[in-house]
Amino acid sequence: MRGEVLHYDGDQGFGFITGADGNRYTFTRESLRRETAMPNGTAVEFQPGGGQARDVFSIAAPTAAPAAAEPGIKAAPVQASVPPAAAPSPAQHFG
Numbered sequence: 001m002r003g004e005v006l007h008y009d010g011d012q013g014f015g016f017i018t019g020a021d022g023n024r025y026t027f028t029r030e031s032l033r034r035e036t037a038m039p040n041g042t043a044v045e046f047q048p049g050g051g052q053a054r055d056v057f058s059i060a061a062p063t064a065a066p067a068a069a070e071p072g073i074k075a076a077p078v079q080a081s082v083p084p085a086a087a088p089s090p091a092q093h094f095g
Helices: none
Strands: 002-009 014-019 024-028 043-049 052-058
Touching: 002 024, 014 043, 014 052, 024 043
Parallel strands: 024 052
Antiparallel strands: 002 014, 002 043, 014 024, 043 052
16 A cells, blocks of 8 residues: 655654555554655555554655745745857957
């Protein structure tokens, strides 16, 4: 079944997954196929059984939230690049 990591505490070795069926499943470090980070929002596949998730593995990168801007700091504007053929040539100065 597919699902999404709600929370995983690597120090404690357990976490929670919301399955595609809408149910919540718990999993442990031992349930992971590979020892890997499991950030919140990571898409996973697993075998459900009795409220537990077994054979858990990541199938996609987590959805990254945009970085929060610090108060008082504005992001630099993004400028579209202009192909060289379309860019205006610099003015020439004659002595």
